[in-house]
Amino acid sequence: MKKIVMKFGGTSVATGKNIRHVANLIAKYVNQDYRIVAVVSALDGVTDKLIEAAEQAKKGNRDYIYEFKQKIFEKHLIAAKEAIEKERIQEEMEQILKTTIDELEKVLKGIIYVGELTPKSRDSVLSFGERLSTPIVCGALRDLELDAQFYTGGEVGIVTDSNFGEAIPLMNLTKHQVKEKIDPLLEKGTVLVVTGFIAATQDGITTTLGRGGSDYTATIIGAALAADEVWIWTDVDGLMTSDPKIVPSAKMLPELSFQEATEMTIFGAKAMHPRALEPAIEENIPVRIRNTFNPENPGTLLVKEQRIKLGEIVKAVTLIKSVALVNVSGAGMVGAPGTAAKVFDALGRNNINILMISQSVSEANISFVIKRSLLEKAVSTLEIALLGKGLIREVTTEDDICVVAVVGAGMKGTPGVASRIFTAIAKKGINVRMIAQGSSELNISFVVKETDGEEAVRAIHEEFELDKI
Numbered sequence: 001m002k003k004i005v006m007k008f009g010g011t012s013v014a015t016g017k018n019i020r021h022v023a024n025l026i027a028k029y030v031n032q033d034y035r036i037v038a039v040v041s042a043l044d045g046v047t048d049k050l051i052e053a054a055e056q057a058k059k060g061n062r063d064y065i066y067e068f069k070q071k072i073f074e075k076h077l078i079a080a081k082e083a084i085e086k087e088r089i090q091e092e093m094e095q096i097l098k099t100t101i102d103e104l105e106k107v108l109k110g111i112i113y114v115g116e117l118t119p120k121s122r123d124s125v126l127s128f129g130e131r132l133s134t135p136i137v138c139g140a141l142r143d144l145e146l147d148a149q150f151y152t153g154g155e156v157g158i159v160t161d162s163n164f165g166e167a168i169p170l171m172n173l174t175k176h177q178v179k180e181k182i183d184p185l186l187e188k189g190t191v192l193v194v195t196g197f198i199a200a201t202q203d204g205i206t207t208t209l210g211r212g213g214s215d216y217t218a219t220i221i222g223a224a225l226a227a228d229e230v231w232i233w234t235d236v237d238g239l240m241t242s243d244p245k246i247v248p249s250a251k252m253l254p255e256l257s258f259q260e261a262t263e264m265t266i267f268g269a270k271a272m273h274p275r276a277l278e279p280a281i282e283e284n285i286p287v288r289i290r291n292t293f294n295p296e297n298p299g300t301l302l303v304k305e306q307r308i309k310l311g312e313i314v315k316a317v318t319l320i321k322s323v324a325l326v327n328v329s330g331a332g333m334v335g336a337p338g339t340a341a342k343v344f345d346a347l348g349r350n351n352i353n354i355l356m357i358s359q360s361v362s363e364a365n366i367s368f369v370i371k372r373s374l375l376e377k378a379v380s381t382l383e384i385a386l387l388g389k390g391l392i393r394e395v396t397t398e399d400d401i402c403v404v405a406v407v408g409a410g411m412k413g414t415p416g417v418a419s420r421i422f423t424a425i426a427k428k429g430i431n432v433r434m435i436a437q438g439s440s441e442l443n444i445s446f447v448v449k450e451t452d453g454e455e456a457v458r459a460i461h462e463e464f465e466l467d468k469i
């Protein structure tokens with residue numbers, strides 16, 4: 001008997017028909033005597049719509065919220081009716097959806113009344129995507145005569161700090177609680193359906209783990225239960241040599257080390273939460289990335305042991321969009337020890353995570369890349385902390401850039417990789433704005449104009465013949 005945590009992403013549960021397909025897939029494994037925890041994302045695109053609704057509520061846009069409420073209810077009701085055949089379960093579902101939507105409306109109205117959107121109330125709004133999708137998946141499983149129950153992440157015991165929007169799980173307590181809650185239910189043969197992405201503080205306040213956080217929920221639960229494997233079901237066959245939407249000839253990678261996969265996900269592959277693999281690495285639980293719509297394919301297996309195959313220097317090339325470049329400069333920085341520390345300390349204290357750093361030898365400037373959504377906050381943080389103190393003269397930014405990352409364990413100690421990369425880029429007439437190589441030598445990443453990003457990715461994919469692996 002195998003214990004598997006299965007995560008279904010937004011596209012896997014995009015419509016009622018897809019949800020029905022997911023339920024059948026789960027049922028197939030239950031019949032093979034698997035014990036299953038299903039972690040479910042919001043229906044495709046719903047989290048983005050909730051972000052917009054929260055913003056509109058802050059602006060006091062009542063009409064928008066009224067219409068939004070109707071639309072979101074209908075979307076889920078249609079999905080439920082498509083996914084579930086039995087009338088009794090359909091009616092039950094309609095009731096659950098109504099109650100949940102009413103609660104969402106109350107939260108949005110609260111935001112309208114106070115005219116303020118805090119990270120805490122934003123997380124509350126965002127949690128509704130998963131709170132609406134999970135009962136429907138559960139209903140579809142019951143429709144197939146399975147014993148299924150749905151829970152929120154908080155209800156199964158995932159506790160986090162109160163860093164709303166990007167909350168960090170308190171792993172010791174979480175592991176203990178999740179195991180206590182879930183194991184007895186699995187032993188009874190219950191299929192658990194758990195909301196991805198959302199958790200709670202120790203006081204029971206709703207938090208979210210950050211975008212793409214459902215992957216993280218799955219590995220947290222997998223680690224807590226010492227599951228045999230965690231399966232991340234998505235809309236592509238596995239982790240690929242590049243995003244198939246950019247490079248149609250991209251190939252699936254059958255096996256990757258956790259380290260390489262982490263490097264890839266941090267740099268944008270599969271929109272996976274950058275910390276999602278941490279719990280699996282810690283407990284050494286294999287993770288498989290698989291295609292919901294092509295379940296015969298075994299997918300990509302992520303494991304501890306690195307197996308470098310000869311001739312495989314570069315494994316993948318990824319693209320991160322929605323980022324911005326910040327350049328801090330000033331003659332006062334030259335030979336002034338501790339400048340970088342001051343810059344990064346100020347940013348760190350304001351929860352601004354840095355993706356990439358480079359400093360020129362002249363020391364007269366430091367450039368770094370952050371998420372575009374944090375750009376305003378970063379600039380004001382630096383201005384308040386550092387400007388006018390003789391160290392820094394200017395903070396400039398560019399928000400129309402993207403990062404291309406080239407990943408592969410075989411790059412370590414192989415000379416000439418960088419020159420091949422940048423020759424391929426130069427041949428396309430693409431200008432490189434900034435370069436960084438991690439000391440792990442697992443990746444080389446560089447910044448180009450956003451409009452050049454996809455072409456740069458294709459040029460590198462071609463140069464290393466990644467479609468021929």
Ligand code: ADP
Pocket residue numbers: 008009010011012041212233234235236238239240241242243244245268269270271272316318
């Ligand atoms: P889900 O909704 O299942 O969480 P995501 O949108 O988070 O799915 O991630 C899946 C998508 O990631 C794919 O549809 C694909 O376009 C994109 N992607 C980008 N880079 C890669 C890569 N290297 N390998 C696989 N998928 C990738």
Ligand code: ASP
Pocket residue numbers: 009010041042047048129196197210211212213214215
């Ligand atoms: N629904 C959340 C998001 O869109 C979490 C996830 O899908 O992983 O980011």
Ligand code: MG
Pocket residue numbers: 009010212270271272
């Ligand atoms: Mg995702």
